Amino acid sequence: MRFDIFLEIESVEKTIAFYVNELKMFDFSHNFGNGNILLKHKKSSICLSTILKKSIDNPNANSFAIQVEDCKKEFERIKKIEFSNNSGISPFPNGNEFIEHPLGIMFYLKDPFGNEFSIFEDYYDFLGKDAKKY
Structure with missing residues:
Protein backbone atom coordinates (compact mmCIF):
# COMPACT_ATOMS: atom_id res chain seq x y z
CA MET A 1 0.00 0.00 0.00
CA ARG A 2 1.25 3.45 -0.90
CA PHE A 3 0.48 6.68 0.93
CA ASP A 4 0.89 9.98 -0.94
CA ILE A 5 1.37 13.31 0.80
CA PHE A 6 0.69 16.31 -1.43
CA LEU A 7 2.93 19.38 -1.49
CA GLU A 8 2.29 22.75 -3.09
CA ILE A 9 5.52 23.76 -4.82
CA GLU A 10 6.83 26.66 -6.88
CA SER A 11 9.59 24.76 -8.69
CA VAL A 12 10.08 21.11 -9.65
CA GLU A 13 13.84 21.68 -9.82
CA LYS A 14 14.03 23.14 -6.29
CA THR A 15 11.85 20.31 -4.97
CA ILE A 16 14.13 17.63 -6.46
CA ALA A 17 17.23 19.51 -5.30
CA PHE A 18 15.98 19.59 -1.69
CA TYR A 19 14.28 16.21 -1.19
CA VAL A 20 16.41 14.06 -3.53
CA ASN A 21 19.84 15.66 -3.81
CA GLU A 22 20.28 17.46 -0.48
CA LEU A 23 18.09 15.62 2.03
CA LYS A 24 18.75 12.28 0.28
CA MET A 25 15.61 10.73 1.78
CA PHE A 26 13.58 10.45 -1.45
CA ASP A 27 14.13 9.05 -4.94
CA PHE A 28 12.64 10.62 -8.05
CA SER A 29 9.97 8.23 -9.31
CA HIS A 30 7.87 9.82 -12.06
CA ASN A 31 7.15 13.10 -13.82
CA PHE A 32 3.45 13.48 -14.67
CA GLY A 33 3.99 16.92 -16.25
CA ASN A 34 2.66 20.37 -15.27
CA GLY A 35 4.65 20.40 -12.04
CA ASN A 36 3.30 17.06 -10.85
CA ILE A 37 6.08 14.70 -9.82
CA LEU A 38 6.25 11.69 -7.54
CA LEU A 39 9.08 11.24 -5.05
CA LYS A 40 9.32 7.92 -3.17
CA HIS A 41 10.74 7.73 0.33
CA LYS A 42 13.81 5.48 0.33
CA LYS A 43 12.70 3.32 3.28
CA SER A 44 8.89 3.30 3.21
CA SER A 45 5.84 3.36 0.95
CA ILE A 46 5.30 7.08 1.55
CA CYS A 47 5.46 9.29 -1.53
CA LEU A 48 5.49 13.03 -2.01
CA SER A 49 3.26 14.12 -4.86
CA THR A 50 3.54 17.73 -5.99
CA ILE A 51 1.39 20.36 -7.66
CA LEU A 52 2.49 23.83 -8.74
CA LYS A 53 0.91 26.60 -6.65
CA LYS A 54 -0.09 28.55 -9.75
CA SER A 55 -2.06 25.58 -11.10
CA ILE A 56 -4.17 24.95 -8.01
CA ASP A 57 -7.74 25.65 -9.02
CA ASN A 58 -9.21 22.30 -8.06
CA PRO A 59 -11.77 22.56 -5.26
CA ASN A 60 -10.95 18.92 -4.48
CA ALA A 61 -7.28 19.65 -3.67
CA ASN A 62 -6.39 16.95 -1.19
CA SER A 63 -3.59 16.71 1.34
CA PHE A 64 -3.06 12.95 1.21
CA ALA A 65 -4.03 9.89 -0.80
CA ILE A 66 -4.37 6.19 -0.01
CA GLN A 67 -3.69 3.51 -2.61
CA VAL A 68 -6.01 0.48 -2.77
CA GLU A 69 -5.94 -2.65 -4.91
Whole structure:
Protein backbone atom coordinates (compact mmCIF):
# COMPACT_ATOMS: atom_id res chain seq x y z
CA MET A 1 0.00 0.00 0.00
CA ARG A 2 1.25 3.45 -0.90
CA PHE A 3 0.48 6.68 0.93
CA ASP A 4 0.89 9.98 -0.94
CA ILE A 5 1.37 13.31 0.80
CA PHE A 6 0.69 16.31 -1.43
CA LEU A 7 2.93 19.38 -1.49
CA GLU A 8 2.29 22.75 -3.09
CA ILE A 9 5.52 23.76 -4.82
CA GLU A 10 6.83 26.66 -6.88
CA SER A 11 9.59 24.76 -8.69
CA VAL A 12 10.08 21.11 -9.65
CA GLU A 13 13.84 21.68 -9.82
CA LYS A 14 14.03 23.14 -6.29
CA THR A 15 11.85 20.31 -4.97
CA ILE A 16 14.13 17.63 -6.46
CA ALA A 17 17.23 19.51 -5.30
CA PHE A 18 15.98 19.59 -1.69
CA TYR A 19 14.28 16.21 -1.19
CA VAL A 20 16.41 14.06 -3.53
CA ASN A 21 19.84 15.66 -3.81
CA GLU A 22 20.28 17.46 -0.48
CA LEU A 23 18.09 15.62 2.03
CA LYS A 24 18.75 12.28 0.28
CA MET A 25 15.61 10.73 1.78
CA PHE A 26 13.58 10.45 -1.45
CA ASP A 27 14.13 9.05 -4.94
CA PHE A 28 12.64 10.62 -8.05
CA SER A 29 9.97 8.23 -9.31
CA HIS A 30 7.87 9.82 -12.06
CA ASN A 31 7.15 13.10 -13.82
CA PHE A 32 3.45 13.48 -14.67
CA GLY A 33 3.99 16.92 -16.25
CA ASN A 34 2.66 20.37 -15.27
CA GLY A 35 4.65 20.40 -12.04
CA ASN A 36 3.30 17.06 -10.85
CA ILE A 37 6.08 14.70 -9.82
CA LEU A 38 6.25 11.69 -7.54
CA LEU A 39 9.08 11.24 -5.05
CA LYS A 40 9.32 7.92 -3.17
CA HIS A 41 10.74 7.73 0.33
CA LYS A 42 13.81 5.48 0.33
CA LYS A 43 12.70 3.32 3.28
CA SER A 44 8.89 3.30 3.21
CA SER A 45 5.84 3.36 0.95
CA ILE A 46 5.30 7.08 1.55
CA CYS A 47 5.46 9.29 -1.53
CA LEU A 48 5.49 13.03 -2.01
CA SER A 49 3.26 14.12 -4.86
CA THR A 50 3.54 17.73 -5.99
CA ILE A 51 1.39 20.36 -7.66
CA LEU A 52 2.49 23.83 -8.74
CA LYS A 53 0.91 26.60 -6.65
CA LYS A 54 -0.09 28.55 -9.75
CA SER A 55 -2.06 25.58 -11.10
CA ILE A 56 -4.17 24.95 -8.01
CA ASP A 57 -7.74 25.65 -9.02
CA ASN A 58 -9.21 22.30 -8.06
CA PRO A 59 -11.77 22.56 -5.26
CA ASN A 60 -10.95 18.92 -4.48
CA ALA A 61 -7.28 19.65 -3.67
CA ASN A 62 -6.39 16.95 -1.19
CA SER A 63 -3.59 16.71 1.34
CA PHE A 64 -3.06 12.95 1.21
CA ALA A 65 -4.03 9.89 -0.80
CA ILE A 66 -4.37 6.19 -0.01
CA GLN A 67 -3.69 3.51 -2.61
CA VAL A 68 -6.01 0.48 -2.77
CA GLU A 69 -5.94 -2.65 -4.91
CA ASP A 70 -9.48 -2.27 -6.29
CA CYS A 71 -10.74 1.31 -6.32
CA LYS A 72 -14.16 0.51 -7.80
CA LYS A 73 -14.81 -2.10 -5.10
CA GLU A 74 -13.70 0.34 -2.38
CA PHE A 75 -15.89 3.06 -3.91
CA GLU A 76 -18.95 0.79 -3.80
CA ARG A 77 -18.20 -0.19 -0.18
CA ILE A 78 -17.78 3.42 0.96
CA LYS A 79 -20.83 4.60 -1.01
CA LYS A 80 -23.02 2.39 1.24
CA ILE A 81 -21.80 4.01 4.48
CA GLU A 82 -24.15 6.52 6.11
CA PHE A 83 -21.66 9.23 7.10
CA SER A 84 -22.50 11.98 9.57
CA ASN A 85 -21.56 15.66 9.57
CA ASN A 86 -21.48 16.08 5.76
CA SER A 87 -18.66 13.55 5.47
CA GLY A 88 -18.32 11.06 2.64
CA ILE A 89 -17.70 10.96 -1.08
CA SER A 90 -16.96 14.39 -2.54
CA PRO A 91 -17.87 14.74 -6.24
CA PHE A 92 -15.56 16.27 -8.83
CA PRO A 93 -16.50 19.72 -10.24
CA ASN A 94 -18.14 17.98 -13.24
CA GLY A 95 -20.42 16.02 -10.89
CA ASN A 96 -18.72 12.65 -11.30
CA GLU A 97 -18.11 10.76 -8.08
CA PHE A 98 -14.97 9.06 -9.40
CA ILE A 99 -12.69 9.54 -12.35
CA GLU A 100 -10.83 7.05 -14.49
CA HIS A 101 -7.84 8.14 -16.56
CA PRO A 102 -5.00 6.34 -18.39
CA LEU A 103 -2.86 6.14 -15.23
CA GLY A 104 -5.56 4.88 -12.88
CA ILE A 105 -8.82 5.58 -11.08
CA MET A 106 -9.66 7.69 -8.04
CA PHE A 107 -12.34 9.33 -5.93
CA TYR A 108 -12.37 11.95 -3.18
CA LEU A 109 -13.65 11.75 0.38
CA LYS A 110 -14.36 14.57 2.81
CA ASP A 111 -13.97 14.23 6.57
CA PRO A 112 -16.27 16.01 9.10
CA PHE A 113 -13.99 19.06 9.07
CA GLY A 114 -13.98 19.54 5.28
CA ASN A 115 -10.54 18.03 4.70
CA GLU A 116 -10.43 16.11 1.44
CA PHE A 117 -8.31 13.11 0.56
CA SER A 118 -8.34 10.62 -2.26
CA ILE A 119 -8.55 6.87 -2.63
CA PHE A 120 -6.77 5.69 -5.77
CA GLU A 121 -5.68 2.68 -7.79
CA ASP A 122 -2.75 3.00 -10.17
CA TYR A 123 -2.88 0.99 -13.38
CA TYR A 124 0.90 1.20 -13.42
CA ASP A 125 3.27 0.97 -10.48
CA PHE A 126 5.38 4.13 -10.64
CA LEU A 127 7.63 2.80 -7.93
CA GLY A 128 9.49 0.54 -10.33
CA LYS A 129 7.55 -2.71 -10.59
CA ASP A 130 6.06 -4.06 -13.81
CA ALA A 131 2.90 -2.54 -15.22
CA LYS A 132 -0.34 -4.24 -14.26
CA LYS A 133 -2.15 -5.88 -17.13
CA TYR A 134 -5.55 -4.22 -17.56
